[in-house]
Amino acid sequence: MAADQFILTLSCPDRAGIVAAVSGHLAGRGCNIVEAQQFGDDETARFFLRLVFQSGGIDQDELQRGFAAVADTFDMQWTLRDRTQRHRVLLLVSKFDHCLADVLYRWRIGELSMDIVGIVANHPRETYRHLDFDTIPFHFLPIDREHRVAQEAALSKLIEASGAELVVLARYMQVLSAGLARQLEGRCINIHHSFLPGFKGARPYHQAHRRGVKLIGATAHFVTAELDEGPIIEQDIERVTHADTPDDLIRIGRDIERRVLARTLRLYLDDRVLLNGSKTVIFTS
Structure with a gap:
């Protein structure tokens, strides 16, 4: 397990552009997505996403601060964890x-x-x-x-x-x-x-x-x-x-x-x- 891997999980009201916004934000900071899973629930109209990405040396605090604006835009409930953190x-x-x-x-x-x-x-x-x-x-x-x-x-x-x-x-x-x-x-x-x-x-x-x-x-x-x-x-x-x-x-x-x-x-x-x-x-x- 790479030392700079992070796990991002989120859920939010389902709408167009969520994956693009998240992946674009991470790419713009030099992060590399290594695993991605998503699910849109028609019954609850909510979207769920789990991403594993390499941060390219950016620390967790900076990652969280940077992602907050994306999360607010889509009304996300989200967590970000360093994968080495037990x-x-x-x-x-x-x-x-x-x-x-x-x-x-x-x-x-x-x-x-x-x-x-x-x-x-x-x-x-x-x-x-x-x-x-x-x-x-x-x-x-x-x-x-x-x-x-x-x-x-x-x-x-x-x-x-x-x-x-x-x-x-x-x-x-x-x-x-x-x-x-x-x-x-x-x-x-x-x-x-x-x-x-x-x-x-x-x-x-x-x-x-x-x-x-x-x-x-x-x-x-x-x-x-x-x-x-x-x-x-x-x-x-x-x-x-x-x-x-x-x-x-x-x-x-x-x-x-x-x-x-x-x-x-x-x-x-x-x-x-x-x-x-x-x-x-x-x-x-």
């Missing part, structure tokens, strides 16, 4: 740690390029004694009905203090309040152990088993104030049969959950996920 990520987990273990492994081997700023759990450190957290800060925030508000207030302070750009609910089996969900809008991802929008809420594999499903899956989505209703980022499925028990579905589901969350993180960390109202635009490689 996202700061906070991981939240409960008792089931298979997704956490998988994310840590992929992070250690360099598959997930990010800075893990902490792990927050509502179970004590001993629950995860088989996992090597190395120097990652670990925070135990137990929760019960009487102390839910205080626990979430502590969690909110921790998120802000850590400088986390992304919060990942890696099977964090606790519903966030509407207030915290709104606070984290667009930067909190949940891995749900079901193929949404079906089988929402608790014990989805048991729900699926009672219905005799032939396919089960997992869904990664942005967290919103409405439980399990956030914009979907990634999904996957496996075929099952009448002979599979709820425990079989849970076992199969663990594998689906791990790979769906990993794919989701790779997409997000490379700025390939753009919000489009209640949906997402995903620019795959």
